[in-house]
Amino acid sequence: MATVALDSDQTQAPLKIRINRRGWAVLVGMPVFALTIAAAFFFSMFASDAHAAAEDPTGVGTIDVTVIPGDTLWSLARDYATGYDVTSAVGHIAELNALDGSEIQVGDTLSIPVIAG
16 A cells, blocks of 8 residues: 655645737636627616606597497597598507407497697
């Protein structure tokens, strides 16, 4: 059996790490790249000209109409949706009131878009 004697008085030299040029480029370049991206992000957030409007949008308003016997989406669009093509108005009315089809019931209250003019 072999035995190895260790000398406790012997100090080991610290391990030196050697980095070549590519290593230095990665070591320094990655944090610089990350900081550049972060700075550009924060700069674009605070320097942006996009702001939320303080008031309601203008141009398209709605009126509320209660359905009476004989009313259809087409007749309501023709009579009340001023400024719209009737076919487009029918689609807008259906979308605005979350209608599945073109069927409406007497007594329903529908919001109809009107272009302010």
